[in-house]
Amino acid sequence: MANITLAIPDEIYKKMKKYKEIKWSEVVRRAIVEYIRRIEEGGFSITSEELLEELGEDFKKKLNELSAEKAIEGYEKIRDMEWKEISTTQAN
Template identity: 55%
Template structure:
């Protein structure tokens, strides 16, 4: 298994700490895998807006402060 370093905004980190029981490495790994599958489906790069739409409403509002 490969390790990667990830930089995130301080505010997002604070939100993540509230849910410390989550295995964030699995969440990030799943997000990357899902993103790759979306790219394969569309045959091109996917915009951030399209990617955010793939998350459920509650997740978008809690972690990204938006409801696209």
């Protein structure tokens, strides 16, 4: 299974931390699967360009500024955090 890293606003992250019992990676995975299903079924009439336009210039700028090194660093940090969560969950 491939891994991805994503950035979310600090405000959302703080809210997510309140619900430690929720597997947020699963929530995101399901959202992506559903989104792809809707696209493939023609449920969305928005193009990639329109989506980027809707997300705004700030998002596009941050996306363009993301270096491979930063992406790898973020991935490794999240992977380590998930490993700690999994290992402590299984230990209980």
